[in-house]
Amino acid sequence: MSTTPPNIDPRAAALFQTDGRLRRRRIVNRLMEALGTIASLAAVAVLVIVVASVVKNGWGAFSVEFFTTSPSLSGFGTAEGGILSSIVGSILLVVIATIFALPIGVLVAIFVSEVAPRKVADVIRLALDVINGLPTIVTGIFIFSVLVLAQGQSAIAGGLALAIIGLPLIARSAQEVLRLVPTSYREAGLALGAPRWRTILGVILPTSLGGILTGTTLAIARVAGETAPLLFTTSLAVTTSVTWDPTQPVQSMPLTIFQYAEQPDPSFHEQAWATGAVLLAFVLVVSLISKFLLARSRRKLTQ
Amino acid sequence: MTQADTMVNVAPIEIAQRRERPQTPTLRETVFDIRNLSVSYGKTPAIKDVSFEIYRNQVTAIIGPSGCGKSTFIRTLNRMNDLVPSANVEGEVLYHGVDLYGTKVDPVQVRRRIGMVFQKPNPFPKSIYDNVAWGLRVLGMKDKLDDRVKRALEQAALWDDVRHRLKKNALGLSGGQQQRLCIARALAVEPEVLLMDEPASALDPIATARIEDLMHDLKNEYTIVVVTHNMQQAARVADMTAFFGLEVLPDKSRTGILVEYDATQKIFTQPSDKRTEDYVTGRFG
């Protein structure tokens, strides 16, 4: 396609010259590109492998009974019954956690975005990030020392530990969406003569509901899978029946997986995988929902 | 015909007739021979069927209203459009007789011979010295590094300003100084051509004047192609000027075309095409 004259001008010939150095540079470039691709493929591969393991190994334990009955203690050392008590317990714990984390998270977000002076807001934001980075086992130990030593284990204790973990997530999402609310809304409220609290509760908060919902679902996806905070707060539960009593410790799915994984008999392993499949499905679905909600609330507010 | 009519709905045959060569004394050597160059981004056309020659040791200005593909055009000269995945290049860009878009040509080599300076000064977040030295190190021109850096900075008329603070961060320089640093950086790797995409549009008038002086000095050693939206600048610095205009295609989309290419004096005093005349006299654009 190119009309190269028979005697190439030496300046153009320079375009075709390849010396060792250029060759090396090209090879290094290709190598690095390959490494980046391999790393990404490896990460996706690990995800696929783990999910596939969970589904493949747990499939055999799925049955109606698995979802509708609690474990029964048999003398044979094999898993009997299902995980109903764990499912109910997990639901209870997540609900308790949300009841505590949601209002406080929203209040903190309002404080940081609407009320607090800049420096104070920065400190609180830092504090939220620090809480977010606390090892979850330490959070569990904390609630253990505050509540459990005195009152014994309970679903409330477990829920509180989970609430501490979920709080920064809700507060952060709420903050982000509060920031996106156009200043014109606030100004309109003030111009009407409405007091700040009316504007915040009546106009700004409802507008931010989408983002708050997003943050809540993110938090739920996160805390549903946590095990460490439950170890010292709600691990000595009666597993053979369903408990709705929050003052008692409850079994939960992560804890069931944790305990069954250590059992020698493969029937427990199978149930552990199956519980993992349920938990994983829940977490992934809720994560996807939160991503969808995030995209939607961003779209609505930046229109 | 109204002014609007001259710009739109031009019959194709008139476009073909635009490929006239300017009055060239035989001493001029061709660096770029652009033949039927068309570029589109996906389905959106940018420039269509551009053909002309760029000569050695001259300053060639590319002028025209916004949206007529001047930046797209200049970026085809050093294959910077490769960085845009949707870009589609047709036609030939012959550099000393070799098509830059030929199969065996390595864009990395192309960009070394044909350097570029951008509209917004973009020095690296490194020291002044390292900004100039980086390209040299990467390309393996590490012998007498200090001398090369000094020479490049001298050529860009920046040496005296920075000789005592070579280790300072380049971002501390003024806008005009940063742009001259970018010129030094480009010149350090010893290109033959220097492409400049609106190099002074982000600068104040004094800095602009210094850049224009620089173009005048540099053309003795380099071939310079400069895109500018400022006609007066073209009139001041350029030996040859290419005027790009807009053409409306049958499907209502607009594309850039080469309207007229000639010695700058002629373009501004006796343009052959009415569209050129309208633009340079400020009737539109």
Place this chain on the structure above:
Amino acid sequence: MTAVPTEFPAGRRFGDRIGDNALYAITAAAGAGVVVLIGAVAWKVFDGSSLAFSDFGLGFLVHSVWDPVHNEFGALSFIYGTAVTSFIALLLAAPIAIGIALYLTELAPRAIRETVGALVEMLAAIPSVILGLWGILVLGPFMLNHLEPWLQSFLGWIPLFSGDPSQKGILSASIVLTIMAVPIIASVARELFVRVPAELKDGARALGATRWEVVRGVVLQYTRAGLGAAVILGLGRALGEAIAVTQVIGGTVNIPSSLFESGDTLASRIAAQYQGSASNLQTSSLFYLAAILLVFSLIINLIAQLIVRRFEHTHIGAS
């Protein structure tokens, strides 16, 4: 002509003021509560360790015995385990994560960027207990039968790779931690790389540099500080992970010389003893471990947060 009011009804303003004050008070309480919470956590953890502290003092940190029978406890082997597993995990995770981030921002065809990016983030969403389960039942046998013998055949002359291959141990725990740290570092790194100004990269390319050279010379330097924070955040994650580690690390009290041996980390030892302590001293020693872990984690977290904040500041200033 309507009269212009010269004063506003006092009643309405009073109600407004109460409402506003109540709002300020409640939200401020929540905000203060957040800060107080951190203090409370630190206080309770340190308080719980006071018995052990009074018995062992700082010597606890350099004592490598954990003996409930004789009531002798020390944190050294767990500090060592934490350090080794975190170090290896970061050594592996940082380049992998940065490689992934570079791939997703520079290399990958646009069409698959979002999808692959979402998949990598899903890796972060996997609950650690499930990764631990996978670690015990799938990774473990793989380590025992394939990976560790393979490593030993090449590198067996290094003490790190000596000894019998095993299912659970330091190496298994490090690999699981790597899997957890990668998505965190990658997602922060991705945010950083996307924000590198295109004109900076264009300038480097226009000089005739290859893609990798542009990354090495310009992109990595521009994002240097943020990448540091990203890696430190990954470290924080690895440091604090209790569940997956305790499932695959073997839970012994020793200072292993080989990666194939089992050991324990601060977090995993605390988790392992959840079913009860033999004595108050043991419980208090667990709190002592938690206190050490808390201090490490707070320092690391604060460093990461400060880097992030300073980084945002300088880049806004520069542009």
